[in-house]
Amino acid sequence: MLGKVIIMKLKLDDKGNAVLQDGKPVYVLDDGRExxxxxxxxxxxxxxxxxxxxxxxxxxEAAELALKPFKDAGITDATAAAEALxxxxxxxxxxxxxxxxxxxxxxxxxxxxxxxxxxxxxxAQEKEKRLSDQLAQRTTELNTHIIGxxxxxxxxIADKLAIPADIAxxxxxxxxxxxxxKLVPMxxxxxxxxxxxxxxxxxxxxxxxxxxxxxxxxxxxxxKGSGASGGGAAGGGGGGSGAxxxxxxxxxxxxGAARAxxxxxxxxxxx
Numbered sequence: 001m002l003g004k005v006i007i008m009k010l011k012l013d014d015k016g017n018a019v020l021q022d023g024k025p026v027y028v029l030d031d032g033r034e035x036x037x038x039x040x041x042x043x044x045x046x047x048x049x050x051x052x053x054x055x056x057x058x059x060x061e062a063a064e065l066a067l068k069p070f071k072d073a074g075i076t077d078a079t080a081a082a083e084a085l086x087x088x089x090x091x092x093x094x095x096x097x098x099x100x101x102x103x104x105x106x107x108x109x110x111x112x113x114x115x116x117x118x119x120x121x122x123x124a125q126e127k128e129k130r131l132s133d134q135l136a137q138r139t140t141e142l143n144t145h146i147i148g149x150x151x152x153x154x155x156x157i158a159d160k161l162a163i164p165a166d167i168a169x170x171x172x173x174x175x176x177x178x179x180x181x182k183l184v185p186m187x188x189x190x191x192x193x194x195x196x197x198x199x200x201x202x203x204x205x206x207x208x209x210x211x212x213x214x215x216x217x218x219x220x221x222x223x224k225g226s227g228a229s230g231g232g233a234a235g236g237g238g239g240g241s242g243a244x245x246x247x248x249x250x251x252x253x254x255x256g257a258a259r260a261x262x263x264x265x266x267x268x269x270x271x
Contacts, residue, residue: 008037143178150176150183156206161213162224163261170257171222172212176205188215218254221262 008027011019011034019026024036075081087099151157151169161168177184185193185208193211195203203211213219254262 008035142181146178146181146183147173147176150205154206154209156209160210160224161222163222167257167261168209168222171216171255171261172209175212176208185209185212187211218250218258218262221254221258 007030011026011028013019021036024038026034027037028034070081148169151165151173154165154168157165157168163171175186175188177186182202183205184202185205187193193203193208195201195207197207198204202208213222216222
C-alpha cells in the first residue's frame, strides 16, 4: 500500500518571488507547516538509496545463482542438506567407525529394552494365569464343599432315603451347580428346577432332591419303607427284614451308585 502523498507548494512573497530560508526555498505542506527544501541533500539521498537498491539486487541475483545447482538437484531443505554435508565431513575425517559404533550401541539398547518389555509381559501373563488357576481351583473347592455340605446336611436324605448321603451325592451330585455362591438344581435335561412354593426362585436343596428322587427310575431301591411284603417278596429269612427283592434285569439296568445303594440296603437279586 502506498503512503499518503504529501502536497508541497512553493511559498511566495507578495511580489511573487520564492521565499528563501538559509538559501533554501520554503515549501508549505498541506497541513500548513513550512519547511525549507534542501535540493542537494535530496539528490544525495536518492542517489544513496538507488545505490543500496542496486547492491541488494546484485546480492539477491548472486544468491539465486549460487542456489541454482541445489534447486536443480532437488535440494529444498537447507537444514537436511547441512546435516548430510556434516555426516559426509565426518566420514571423510575418519569418523565412520565411530558412527557405526554409536549405531551398534543404539541397536543393543533398543534390543535390551524390547527384551525387558517382553520378559515383563511374559511374567505378568504367567502371574495372571497362576492367579486365575488358583481362583478356579478355590471356586471348584468351594462349590464342591457347598454341594457336599448340602447332601450331608439334608433332612430329606436322612429321613427318607435308605442310602447314605455320600451315595446319594454320587447319584445326584452332578445335577447341582453353584452360581454366584448359590446352589442351582437342574432336571435331567439340564434345566433349572424352580420351587413349587417359593415361586420365581430355584427350589432349595431338599425340595430339589425330592423332585429328583421322584423322577428316578429306581427310586423304590433308595427310598426307606419301600421294601416288598406279600407275594412279591423274597422267601426265607429275608421277608421280615424290610429288604426288597429285585430281578437280575432290574439290577443290571441300574447304574453303579444305585447298585451299591441297593446292596447296602439289603436288596436280594432273583434270577
